[in-house]
Amino acid sequence: QERLTQLRKKHRITVVGKDVPEPVEAFEQLKDYGISPELIQRLHECNYAVPTPIQMQAIPLMLQGRQILACAPTGSGKTVAFLLPIIHHLKGPRRKGFRAVIVSPTRELAKQTYRECLRLADCYKLKVHIISKVATAINKFGPDSSQKFDILITTPNRLVYLLNQDPPVISLSNVEWLVVDESDKLFEAGERGFRDQLAVIYQACNADNIRRAMFSATYTPVVAKWARKNLKKLVSITIGHRNA
Numbered sequence: 001q002e003r004l005t006q007l008r009k010k011h012r013i014t015v016v017g018k019d020v021p022e023p024v025e026a027f028e029q030l031k032d033y034g035i036s037p038e039l040i041q042r043l044h045e046c047n048y049a050v051p052t053p054i055q056m057q058a059i060p061l062m063l064q065g066r067q068i069l070a071c072a073p074t075g076s077g078k079t080v081a082f083l084l085p086i087i088h089h090l091k092g093p094r095r096k097g098f099r100a101v102i103v104s105p106t107r108e109l110a111k112q113t114y115r116e117c118l119r120l121a122d123c124y125k126l127k128v129h130i131i132s133k134v135a136t137a138i139n140k141f142g143p144d145s146s147q148k149f150d151i152l153i154t155t156p157n158r159l160v161y162l163l164n165q166d167p168p169v170i171s172l173s174n175v176e177w178l179v180v181d182e183s184d185k186l187f188e189a190g191e192r193g194f195r196d197q198l199a200v201i202y203q204a205c206n207a208d209n210i211r212r213a214m215f216s217a218t219y220t221p222v223v224a225k226w227a228r229k230n231l232k233k234l235v236s237i238t239i240g241h242r243n244a
């Protein structure tokens with residue numbers, strides 16, 4: 001227990017929640033969670049030698065299927081922190097439609113996350129998509145499509161547009177992981193915020209085994225309040241200061 005406290009202190013990791021697993025200081029330790037040697041190898045090929053503090057704590061939690069609110073500075077590796085557990089859980093391609101959705105506040109960020117995801121998901125042959133044109137998406141993902149896709153990375157409006165068609169032209173009922181990236185930005189009030197859009201997406205992800213994770217650079221009380229209210233057995237992780 002003392003050692004665990006020291007370990008978290010060393011990496012400036014603060015956690016709030018029950019039964020939180022130990023941070024992993026090496027990617028190899030993830031073998032204990034069933035992560036394949038191929039995936040670990042892939043991380044090394046991407047020049048990710050050791051996990052960053054947010055990865056040390058968020059990855060084991062998500063691998064246990066826990067819902068999290070993660071706050072860590074910009075540039076601290078949050079993308080890999082959520083992509084790795086998702087890729088592990090999805091294992092290989094299926095014909096069940098999207099099983100993971102990552103919502104980003106801007107198209108540029110969505111594209112970056114998409115590229116990072118392609119690099120990592122490649123070894124499992126997972127099908128990763130980004131919604132660029134709504135018109136193409138209707139044919140690509142609609143009920144008459146092959147349903148051979150696994151991970152969706154998108155800005156909110158496009159996805160909501162597809163969900164709001166009558167009947168909806170995309171189904172999220174097999175989604176196992178919903179990640180809200182830069183949740184502080186997405187939760188902003190007013191025109192720039194996406195509160196209403198997130199509510200539509202949240203409701204469309206109606207599988208029994210749905211898990212959600214929120215990531216952001218800052219700790220924001222509105223996001224924290226929402227997460228506490230809506231996410232069962234939530235664990236909050238903060239790296240460094242809570243710079244709200």
Ligand code: ADP
Nearest residue numbers: 048049050051052073074075076077078079080
């Ligand atoms: P954030 O989302 O926290 O702002 P990113 O996920 O965009 O940060 O990562 C920032 C940079 O760090 C990216 O170029 C990414 O490839 C790199 N990176 C991520 N994890 C590691 C790691 N474990 N070791 C080295 N570099 C990493």
Ligand code: ADP
Nearest residue numbers: 105106107133134135154155156157158159161
């Ligand atoms: P961004 O805000 O960066 O454009 P979003 O995907 O969140 O990214 O927003 C795209 C916007 O364009 C949404 O408001 C969406 O409803 C609208 N849109 C895109 N294509 C069409 C279309 N073919 N018909 C109607 N609305 C569309």
Ligand code: MG
Nearest residue numbers: 078079181182
């Ligand atoms: Mg990020």
